[in-house]
Amino acid sequence: MYRSIIMIVLIAASAGAPAAEEMSTTKPACITNVAPSGELAPWVNPVPAKAGSEAANAPLLSVGKATSVTLLPTPDVHYALRPEKPGGSVSYGGLLALDVAQAGTYRIALNSAAWIDIVGKDGALRSVAHGHGPDCTGIRKMVDYVVPAGRYTLQISANGAAQITVLAVPMK
Known part of the structure; x- marks a missing residue:
């Protein structure tokens, strides 16, 4: 009888446990930040700016x-x-100007899940x-555009905080 009770407890306890495959795909928590490399290396030295409220005053x-x-x-x-995800009255947003000298694929990296749009004359x-940044770098989201x-x-748009880090880089 005791053996049956122990078996039932063990089965019930293991039912909520993740399978071995699931455990191996779980990302470890970051203990320290890691500096990204390659085209994302400038991420670690951001310069300050204030977003514009309209295109004419966008830095x-x-x-x-x-x-x-x-x-x-x-x-x-x-x-x-109008952004596809404009955010609500308690979210944050802003505008930046982006000059692209050479046509190509450009990656926009963010430290949050904010919505971004690149708007041109057309x-x-x-x-x-779309993707996530390298683990433990602070880059949460990356979006590529052919520009x-x-x-x-x-x-x-739709950022939950008044600060965001942004990096635009050409892809090679």
């Missing part, structure tokens, strides 16, 4: 330089195009890839 986001951007309350931002560009040469507005 320039330099390609290849990380920027720590102070955002505005969403109701204060006048987006060129409307919003479509993203071609023709020209001036663009980078719209940031």
Whole structure:
């Protein structure tokens, strides 16, 4: 009888445990930050900037330089195009100018899950890839766009905090 009770307890306890395969895919918690390498290396030295409330006063986001951007309350931002995910009255957003000298694929890296749009004279560009940053680097989200040469507005919306780090880099 005791053996049956022990077996029932063991079966019940193991029912909620993850399978061995699940345990091996769980990412370890980061103890310290790791500096990203390659094109993402500038991430560790962001320069400060304040987001613009409209395209005309949007500060320039330099390609290849990380920027720590102070955002505005969403109701204060006048987006060129309504973002697909605009955020609510308690979220933050803002605008940055982006000059692309050479056409190509560009990656926008963020330290949050904010929504981003790249808007040009012909409307919003479509993203071609999405992903997460390298583990433990502080890069949470990366979005790739094929961008023709020209001036663009980078719209940031639906951020939960007034600060965000942004990095735009060409992909090789």
